[in-house]
Amino acid sequence: MSTEERPETLADLIKRLKDEYDVKETQIARRIGVAPATVNAWVNGTRGTGRGPNPDKLRRLAEEFPRFTEREIFAAAGRKVPGPVDDDAEARILALYRSLTAEQQEMKEIEMRALAERNQLGSS
The missing domain is CATH 1.20.5 (Single alpha-helices involved in coiled-coils or other helix-helix interfaces)
Structure with missing residues (x-):
């Protein structure tokens, strides 16, 4: 068994975000434009459709909670950051x-x- 740390999950990141910003899941949901059940599903590791969080919502997390970078948030969600399109x-x-x-x-x-x-x- 490896002694390496496991990668941070989106659930871990949301818990850390809640602590750092002293916010509740409902406040996170309101600020990024999703239902509270969506944030709750992220925290509990359930995905619903199996496709993972919407990239726009992950970007909104970074915008609303800037202590967390897009790269960090997407990595926690197990995804790559989509490239910008001007x-x-x-x-x-x-x-x-x-x-x-x-x-x-x-x-x-x-x-x-x-x-x-x-x-x-x-x-x-």
């Missing part, structure tokens, strides 16, 4: 997508969905 990049990607045939668009959507799901599962 308005110019989004416009370029959309322009490229619109130049594809319907079949190519469908294939790109399948590919992007698979990559996003892989990231949600914390794979590399």
Whole structure:
């Protein structure tokens, strides 16, 4: 058996956040725009859909509770931090997508969905 510490889970991080900010789960939920049951599920390690926390909600945690970084929060959730997409990049990607045939668009959507799901599962 290894003597190494186990990685911090999202439940661990939320408990630490509650202590550092002296907040309750309902206050966390209100500040990041989720139901209190969602934060409770994170604390108790239950996921519901099995897809993990929404990346936007994880980012909101970092915004609302800045003593915790996005990288730290995503790592605790077992996920990689999604890259930023500025308005110019989004416009370029959309322009490229619109130049594809319907079949190519469908294939790109399948590919992007698979990559996003892989990231949600914390794979590399």
